[in-house]
Amino acid sequence: MERYIRQQRYLIAVDSIIFGFDGEELKLLLIHRGFEPEKGNWSLMGGFVEPEESLEMAAARILKQLTGLSGVYMEQLHAFGNPNRDPVERTVSVVYYALIDIHQYEKQLSDSYHPEWFTLNKIPKLIFDHPQMVTIAKSKLRDKASVQPILFELLPRKFTLPVLQNLYEDVYGRKFDKRNFSRKVLSSGLLVKLKHKEKRRSKKGAFYYTLDKQKYKSQFNSFLNFTPFPSDL
Amino acid sequence: MERYIRQQRYLIAVDSIIFGFDGEELKLLLIHRGFEPEKGNWSLMGGFVEPEESLEMAAARILKQLTGLSGVYMEQLHAFGNPNRDPVERTVSVVYYALIDIHQYEKQLSDSYHPEWFTLNKIPKLIFDHPQMVTIAKSKLRDKASVQPILFELLPRKFTLPVLQNLYEDVYGRKFDKRNFSRKVLSSGLLVKLKHKEKRRSKKGAFYYTLDKQKYKSQFNSFLNFTPFPSDL
DNA sequence: TTATTAATTGTATAAATGACACTTTAAAAA
DNA sequence: TTTTTAAAGTGTCATTTATACAATTAATAA
Numbered sequence: 001m002e003r004y005i006r007q008q009r010y011l012i013a014v015d016s017i018i019f020g021f022d023g024e025e026l027k028l029l030l031i032h033r034g035f036e037p038e039k040g041n042w043s044l045m046g047g048f049v050e051p052e053e054s055l056e057m058a059a060a061r062i063l064k065q066l067t068g069l070s071g072v073y074m075e076q077l078h079a080f081g082n083p084n085r086d087p088v089e090r091t092v093s094v095v096y097y098a099l100i101d102i103h104q105y106e107k108q109l110s111d112s113y114h115p116e117w118f119t120l121n122k123i124p125k126l127i128f129d130h131p132q133m134v135t136i137a138k139s140k141l142r143d144k145a146s147v148q149p150i151l152f153e154l155l156p157r158k159f160t161l162p163v164l165q166n167l168y169e170d171v172y173g174r175k176f177d178k179r180n181f182s183r184k185v186l187s188s189g190l191l192v193k194l195k196h197k198e199k200r201r202s203k204k205g206a207f208y209y210t211l212d213k214q215k216y217k218s219q220f221n222s223f224l225n226f227t228p229f230p231s232d233l
Numbered sequence: 234m235e236r237y238i239r240q241q242r243y244l245i246a247v248d249s250i251i252f253g254f255d256g257e258e259l260k261l262l263l264i265h266r267g268f269e270p271e272k273g274n275w276s277l278m279g280g281f282v283e284p285e286e287s288l289e290m291a292a293a294r295i296l297k298q299l300t301g302l303s304g305v306y307m308e309q310l311h312a313f314g315n316p317n318r319d320p321v322e323r324t325v326s327v328v329y330y331a332l333i334d335i336h337q338y339e340k341q342l343s344d345s346y347h348p349e350w351f352t353l354n355k356i357p358k359l360i361f362d363h364p365q366m367v368t369i370a371k372s373k374l375r376d377k378a379s380v381q382p383i384l385f386e387l388l389p390r391k392f393t394l395p396v397l398q399n400l401y402e403d404v405y406g407r408k409f410d411k412r413n414f415s416r417k418v419l420s421s422g423l424l425v426k427l428k429h430k431e432k433r434r435s436k437k438g439a440f441y442y443t444l445d446k447q448k449y450k451s452q453f454n455s456f457l458n459f460t461p462f463p464s465d466l
Numbered sequence: 467t468t469a470t471t472a473a474t475t476g477t478a479t480a481a482a483t484g485a486c487a488c489t490t491t492a493a494a495a496a
Numbered sequence: 497t498t499t500t501t502a503a504a505g506t507g508t509c510a511t512t513t514a515t516a517c518a519a520t521t522a523a524t525a526a
Contacts, residue, residue, distance in 0.1 A: 003322045007281045009242035012314065012325055048240045051323070055314035079312040079327045081245065081288035089236045090284070092245055092325065094312045147376070162473070179475070180515065202472045203524040395504070412506070413484065420482095435503045436493040 011091040014058040015046035015130070017077065017137040018067065020102030021154040023163050023201070026120050026170045027102065028134065031066065031113035037087055038127040044134075045113065046093065059096040066115060067105050073153040074098040077137055085129045093129075097137045099153035120170075145171055148220055149190060152211055160198050160206035161185070190215050244324040247291040248279035248363070250310065250370040251300065253335030254387040256396045256434070259353050259403045260335065261367065264299065264346035270320055271360040277367075278346065279326065292329040299348060300338050306386040307331040310370055318362045326362075330370045332386035353403075378404055381453055382423060385444055393431050393439035394418070423448050 018029040033043040045066045049058045055076070064070050074096050081092040102117070118124065123134060145151050151167055165181050185191065192212050197205035251262040266276040278299045282291045288309070297303050307329050314325040335350070351357065356367060378384050384400055398414050418424065425445050430438035 437491040
């Protein structure tokens with residue numbers, strides 16, 4: 001018994017939705033597609049799954065190719081398999097999303113894909129069903145962030161409360177009261193206040209905080225609800 | 234340009250995790266695998282994706298084959314693609330889970346797969362990576378049910394509060410206080426109390442309720458938190 | 467020295483949650 | 497017919513959590 005008979009085989013691709021945050025806005029890393037069809041048009045970073053690698057490995061390889069980063073937060077989002085989603089040949093795409101520290105990325109040398117970061121409300125026209133992938137990723141990020149502290153994956157080791165609040169506000173598309181916000185975040189016990197300040201963003205400067213990595217790991221599955229149902233909407 | 238060159242192609246399968254609820258316990262519908270390898274062993278219901286169908290269509294087709302049901306709640310869970318998950322040939326499986334009214338199923342004639350319902354803590358040895366699929370499905374169901382009223386998909390049109398509570402207790406693996414439970418469920422406004430009782434389960438009988446389908450649709454995304462973090466654990 | 471800008475901090479009210487036990491109903495048993 | 501039994505149904509209080517809201521502080525710029 002060598003193969004299953006009378007069955008069609010298809011290409012398997014992996015596409016990666018790479019989120020970054022610059023302190024103000026959530027962003028997506030997009031590339032110019034390098035081959036036909038749609039060569040040169042904006043696209044998610046992707047590639048075909050090699051014979052000996054798992055889906056996760058393929059996603060990690062593709063992320064590394066583009067950003068030079070490995071070991072970052074990455075999770076499967078959804079598999080897309082409409083018969084004609086790729087006009088050349090039937091291809092099932094398994095989409096992953098990654099949350100990276102955008103500053104780590106900036107240290108890397110960009111390569112031949114001419115990647116660019118785009119603010120979420122200024123995403124250019126994307127190929128194939130990539131717009132749908134991005135839409136689903138955004139809502140997944142919101143849902144997940146309301147239950148787990150994953151947004152910290154987007155921040156550098158040291159960050160300030162105002163920056164953290166910017167991040168949550170951008171992800172949820174709404175403003176939070178800063179008194180309530182800091183109370184809630186600090187009550188998790190995940191943050192450690194540092195003794196020095198970040199001074200670039202304001203005259204007064206804002207104290208740095210950093211994650212208590214022990215607690216971060218142990219409490220990863222019991223973060224607070226971030227207003228799944230805001231009263232003012 | 235006809236095909237992408239120098240790329241390997243793989244089989245794509247869809248496997249379905251079919252949940253049912255008999256009023257007491259959550260159950261899974263399993264079959265005897267019909268072909269080699271592992272022929273006759275317990276397995277999730279699955280099949281290969283046909284050339285002209287989407288993943289969703291394949292999942293719906295497979296569900297219909299086994300249960301005779303269509304139009305039921307179904308959602309993609311995860312894609313599994315480890316290189317050797319199927320010993321015969323590389324196969325990526327996209328797994329869906331379905332929530333069905335087990336009574337609807339019982340009216341169907343069973344067929345050649347010899348399907349059986351299994352209580353979740355008495356799942357037999359399953360083939361390949363199907364155990365992992367089931368594990369992920371269980372936790373997905375819990376997570377989703379804490380945010381959306383999906384568990385009603387498992388109930389018949391008319392149901393009682395004690396039965397509903399049994400369902401939630403089984404999904405979360407804990408007991409709820411019935412006073413607090415009914416208060417919370419009824420406060421959603423999703424339930425309509427009927428004038429007659431179900432009398433089989435107790436002497437006194439319990440009033441039937443039914444879903445307000447209007448509200449069910451409109452409030453689907455704003456159901457109450459079902460104790461993602463119970464205080465007594 | 468003063469003005470400016472953003473960071474930091476507290477309280478009062480409302481809503482949701484969790485703990486807890488008796489009454490009611492209707493069938494079954496005596 | 498009466499009594500027993502088993503599960504359904506219901507209310508209150510205490511605690512926790514969420515929300516609304518504004519004055520003070522720190523540091524730079526004028």
